[in-house]
Amino acid sequence: MKPFQGQALSWAIKDRVIELVLRREPCNEIGSQCLEELERFASVLPELEQNAHSLILYSDLACGFCAGADLRELYQRSQEMKKKDAIAGVRKFLERLHHVMNTLDACPIPTIAAVHGIVFGGGLELALTCDLIIADKTARFCFPELRLGLIPGFGGIPRLKRDLGNAVVRDLLLTGRSFNSTKAQQIGLASQVVAEGEALRVARATAAQMGKFDRNTAAAAKKFIKPIPYDDLRREIEIFCELFSQPAVEAGLKKFVESTSAQPYLP
Amino acid sequence: MQTQQQTLDEVLELAAAQFKIPRETLSADDDFFKKLGIDSLQALSLLTRLEQHFKIELPDYEMQGVSDFRTLAERIQSRL
Known part of the structure; x- marks a missing residue:
């Protein structure tokens, strides 16, 4: 299968490893363009898997892995339509994105997110679909969504609940604080912490190790230890849409989009 | 335990090194956003560097409204 070069993503198979690269300025915000390309990736993933033993997801941008949802696009689009239509549009977006996230989560070959810099909101949720x-x-x-009057909507809470202790989830969600890679490893989120600029190299070495094992055994192990929390994921969409209809969200988005503060990313 | 002045000196050294600015041009009461010419994301990268250097956790809500090196060093000192 040919490599793909889109506006938000690219992918290729190198040394029997699928490399999915985030590459949309300013910091890989997930909006409609990114979603379309993610859906395209999800649709070809079963074919890519036939020629690969692992998948690595990383960002080509210096700012980091991903800053999360494209809040500017979300705000602008919601302003262009009636509230009811805006909520329906958000629901449709979330359902499409959840389908992609679930596809990545259920991918039978081992998956690794190699991250650096900003891993916020939807970016963290994307990383959480990976095995490592x-x-x-x-x-x-960081999960900064509560400052906007929302909860994470891309599957973050169900996956974090699956992977970490509930007390940790409450801390991260209810304070909205950001934390570094050392903390991420302490709480069991990051499997390895490496020197600046080394994440991709180490991810490739880790993928090569995982590629030594029988793929059917790896797939069976994944399916057994990493169940997809479908019920919670559906409930998350419902709660997100309920909250999105509240006036506080529009005010929060407006404040973020129009902010000239030097610290808009601080909750 | 190190003194607040030592902490402040180390903060200034780290900030100068990270953003490639001569150390002697920075002083305790400078607004680091203006002096370093950094945005919020770069401020978070400085926070990460400081946490690793001092081996502390400094929640970013404690940084809300903090823009000078002296107050930043005080916040760090309170967690050493």
Whole structure:
């Protein structure tokens, strides 16, 4: 299968490893363009898997892995339509994105997110679909959604609940604080912490190791230990859409989009 | 335990090194956003570097409204 070069993503198979690269300025915000390309990737993934033993997801941009949802696009689009239509549009977006996330989560071959810099909101949710997160020392993780009057909507809470203790999830969600790669490893989120700029190299070495094992055994192990929390994921969409209809969200988005503060990313 | 002045000196050294600015041009009461010419994301990268150097966790809500090196060093000192 030919490599793909889109506006938000690219992918190729190198040494029997699928490399999915985020590459949309300013910091890989997930909006409609990114979603379309993610859907395209999800549709060809079964074919790619036939020629690969692992998948690595990383960002080509210096700012980091991914800053999350494209809030500017979300705000602008919601302003162009009636509230009811805006909520329906958000629901449709989330359902499409959840389908992609679930496809990545259920991918039978081992998957690794190699992250650096900003890993916020939807970016963290994307990384959480992977089996392993390898973080360099510059990585900083955060679920800032509550400051907008929302909860994470791309599957973050169900997957975090699956992978970590509930107390940790509450801390990260209810404070909205960001934390570094050392903390991420302490709480069991990151499997390895490496020097600045080394995450991709280590991810490739890790993928090569995982590629030594029988793929059917690896697939069976994954299916057994990493169940997809479908019920919670569906409930998350419902809660997100309920909250999205509240006036506080529009005010929060407006404040973010129009902010000239030097610290808009601080909750 | 190190003194607050030592902490402040190390903060200034780290900030100068990270953003490639001569150390002697930075002083305790400078607004680091203006002096370093950094945005919020770069401020978070400085926070990450400081946490690793001092082996502390400094929640970013404690940084809300902090823009000078002296107050930043005080926040760090309170967690050493």
